[in-house]
Amino acid sequence: MTITFTDAAGSIPETEGTVVVLVAGNSTLSGAAKDANESMGGALQRALDAKSFKAKHGDTMSFPFPGGMKAEKLILAGLGKDTQKPTDARILGGRIGAALGKLDKPGATVFADDLDAALVAELASGIKLRRYAFNRYKTGKGADTLGKGGVTVATAEKEAAATGFIDADALAEGTFFTRDLVSEPANILYPATFAERLEALSEHGVEVTVMGERELEEIGMGSLLCVGLGSQHESKVVVMKWNGAEDANAKPFCAVGKGVTFDTGGISIKPAGGMEEMTMDMGGAGVVSGLMKTVAMRKAKANVIGIVGLVENMPDGKATRPGDIVTSLSGKTIEVINTDAEGRLVLADLLTYAQREFKPAATVNLATLTGAIIVALGNYNAGLFSNSDDLSNQLADAADTEGEGIWRLPLSKDYDDLIKSSLADMKNVGGRAAGSITAAQFLQRFVDDSPWAHIDIAGVTLMKEAKPLHPKGASGWGVATLNRLVRDNFEPKGTT
Ligand code: BES
Ligand code: MN
Ligand code: ZN
Numbered sequence: 001m002t003i004t005f006t007d008a009a010g011s012i013p014e015t016e017g018t019v020v021v022l023v024a025g026n027s028t029l030s031g032a033a034k035d036a037n038e039s040m041g042g043a044l045q046r047a048l049d050a051k052s053f054k055a056k057h058g059d060t061m062s063f064p065f066p067g068g069m070k071a072e073k074l075i076l077a078g079l080g081k082d083t084q085k086p087t088d089a090r091i092l093g094g095r096i097g098a099a100l101g102k103l104d105k106p107g108a109t110v111f112a113d114d115l116d117a118a119l120v121a122e123l124a125s126g127i128k129l130r131r132y133a134f135n136r137y138k139t140g141k142g143a144d145t146l147g148k149g150g151v152t153v154a155t156a157e158k159e160a161a162a163t164g165f166i167d168a169d170a171l172a173e174g175t176f177f178t179r180d181l182v183s184e185p186a187n188i189l190y191p192a193t194f195a196e197r198l199e200a201l202s203e204h205g206v207e208v209t210v211m212g213e214r215e216l217e218e219i220g221m222g223s224l225l226c227v228g229l230g231s232q233h234e235s236k237v238v239v240m241k242w243n244g245a246e247d248a249n250a251k252p253f254c255a256v257g258k259g260v261t262f263d264t265g266g267i268s269i270k271p272a273g274g275m276e277e278m279t280m281d282m283g284g285a286g287v288v289s290g291l292m293k294t295v296a297m298r299k300a301k302a303n304v305i306g307i308v309g310l311v312e313n314m315p316d317g318k319a320t321r322p323g324d325i326v327t328s329l330s331g332k333t334i335e336v337i338n339t340d341a342e343g344r345l346v347l348a349d350l351l352t353y354a355q356r357e358f359k360p361a362a363t364v365n366l367a368t369l370t371g372a373i374i375v376a377l378g379n380y381n382a383g384l385f386s387n388s389d390d391l392s393n394q395l396a397d398a399a400d401t402e403g404e405g406i407w408r409l410p411l412s413k414d415y416d417d418l419i420k421s422s423l424a425d426m427k428n429v430g431g432r433a434a435g436s437i438t439a440a441q442f443l444q445r446f447v448d449d450s451p452w453a454h455i456d457i458a459g460v461t462l463m464k465e466a467k468p469l470h471p472k473g474a475s476g477w478g479v480a481t482l483n484r485l486v487r488d489n490f491e492p493k494g495t496t
Pocket of ligand 1: 338371
């Protein structure tokens with residue numbers, strides 16, 4: 001969906017389609033809202049007087065076929081007490097995006113009076129993020145069920161808002177890339193087709209390298225490769241590089257993602273109920289891919305490397321068995337007790353590879369790793385584990401700034417002891433207790449002392465309900481947080 005900015009919206013009574021006007025938290029009508037009230041013979045003031053509409057932040061109220069206006073619908077949107085932080089404006093935009101409903105031509109005009117250009121850009125990004133739709137497999141619906149009409153944002157600071165929107169739009173496009181990947185079914189999106197979609201990022205200046213099984217065997221990724229042995233699809237590792245840093249030799253920030261395009265559990269097979277949701281088990285790789293698209297589209301002055309391990313976990317005569325022992329790229333041996341704990345086997349080799357190959361300033365891996373994280377945190381916070389208080393705080397700040405939930409959980413030797421194996425250097429599960437933490441301890445065995453964080457996104461990747469900034473389904477959680485982390489910590493200050 002395209003959003004255009006205009007400073008010449010024309011008069012309120014003459015505007016066709018859907019008209020959105022903003023109302024301050026003190027419920028005083030001004031600007032476009034005042035004009036609309038006059039055209040409508042005072043109807044808006046009556047709604048306020050009757051306290052039907054309280055103008056709280058993100059409140060909306062819809063008036064079909066408003067009297068005295070050419071519009072088909074008028075929407076009031078409340079600014080609340082303070083719409084000052086960027087996320088306030090973004091969430092308000094999201095609520096407006098939802099209230100717009102299905103839009104036909106000539107679309108909607110949002111009169112963004114009294115907001116500065118930066119907030120207008122955020123408002124526009126919220127509208128865009130909320131109006132995402134994935135309709136590829138609904139015949140006849142076209143790309144966007146939300147209709148053919150576009151959204152115009154009317155603002156006195158048209159140029160500055162449009163400029164501010166460039167970066168916000170890069171974030172939205174990266175987030176949509178993630179949502180598309182997460183939404184795709186596993187017969188369409190398997191390692192090879194996933195890799196093809198990533199190769200297309202070269203059009204934005206990302207350098208993309210795809211490695212297949214023969215090369216991964218040569219390198220020695222025995223842990224990652226054992227996961228895909230039961231699949232008809234060849235496993236792939238894709239490395240994506242964006243280097244916009246002023247110092248081309250700056251140590252990179254590395255983002256690493258679990259890309260299990262389908263997870264049946266393998267020989268330790270999952271129960272049938274809900275198994276179809278395991279098409280989202282590539283969510284970590286999806287976020288890394290969306291991040292790469294965003295940093296490239298906004299030409300971030302940072303050195304960012306994305307690495308994803310793409311595999312399918314299936315049962316088969318050739319599949320890895322419970323009890324098998326594999327040798328990871330690090331040389332450490334792993335007893336595979338449960339073939340359903342496959343994500344950590346994929347990430348182990350990727351983490352070793354990232355640190356050996358790129359000597360990163362910091363590494364963050366993302367994965368839909370454990371059901372246990374949903375038991376602990378539900379669907380509102382991702383789980384954060386880290387060997388560095390600094391990186392952990394930077395991530396928590398970034399998530400806070402972007403309005404994404406994250407919560408840190410502990411790591412310690414006691415938990416690490418739970419993955420001791422009698423036959424190999426470690427086993428891949430630690431029993432029922434503290435399942436998300438023992439998974440994180442497993443990953444930590446493959447990282448050196450450089451700053452590292454693991455984010456378990458199993459609970460936040462696929463949402464049963466819409467939120468202000470996304471519809472039901474794939475959320476794209478994490479693209480905004482990681483983009484913010486890069487911007488605030490790995491780019492020169494003062495870049496917008
Ligand atoms: N992909 C799953 C984790 C998951 C569960 C993601 C629910 C999204 C929603 C992972 O591969 C898995 O199966 N984990 C097991 C680990 C167990 C065998 C130790 C789990 O959580 O049950
Ligand atoms: Mn699994
Ligand atoms: Zn999995």
